[in-house]
Amino acid sequence: MKQYRVDPHAVKRAIERLGIAERHAANHLRQLMQTAYYVGDKTSRYGGIRGKVFDNVKARVRIIVIEDDLIKTVYKMADPLAPIEGNPIVSTPPITDLPDELKAVLKRKSDALIVRRNRELRSLTIQLAEKNLELAQLELNRARARAHKIIAVIDAKIDIAKKEYATINEKVDAIKSEIKSIEKGVAAYV
Structure with missing residues (x-):
């Protein structure tokens, strides 16, 4: 764990900007x-x-460090544009005042994505139905079969078809x- 020195200026800014008591400021900044992430120079x-x-x-x-170990100053970070779902750290309301042009673009692009996904979904649903039909035919053949070798082969085909069905599902x-x-x-947003 790296030890950091704290500049008196950083202590003043922590009191002013973060609302921390003076006696706790230096330790709080350390x-x-x-748990801070390096952003850049x-x-x-x-x-x-x-x-x-x-x-x-x-x-x-946001913390500014000079000389590799001296905390020079601190800032409150600006709030993000929109909350991240399931993230308790960020709790700001979503953006509601987007320009109409942006709303239209978002709506158009999302509709195009949804249409593309619905096509894939339709194709996969057809594959599921065909796999169900294949499984039903195999079950029927298994019920009609009398030889143990034939039943074993059909059971193997049924297992493969069930795995394929699960993958598609x-x-x-x-x-x-x-x-x-x-x-x-x-x-x-829309």
Whole structure:
């Protein structure tokens, strides 16, 4: 675990921007750095100071580090554009004021994706029906067969057909869930 030094300026900014008590500020910033992700390098707009930018997504804090171990300043990160479903970290409302042109483009593209997925779904549904028909024919042949060798061969074919049926059915379920997620995703904006 890397140890970081904390600049007095960073302590002041933590008190001001993050609302942390002065006595806890330095330790809090060190803890935030332990789970922060490196984003990139940044130079001061006034020249001179070069630092590394780290983001702690969970705490929504951006930290600037200079000299590889000195926390120079901290910022509150801007809220994201829309919430990530199932992510308790981010809890902002979705974007509702998109321009009509963007809404139209989103709707058109999502409709095209859904049509494409529905075609695949229809094709897979036909394959499922054909596989059901094949399984029924094999079951009928098995019921009519009397020789043990023939029954064993038919049983092997039935096992293969059932595995193929399960594979096709998994694809159908995946496409159905994809269609639902596309519809849900676009409904938030349109």
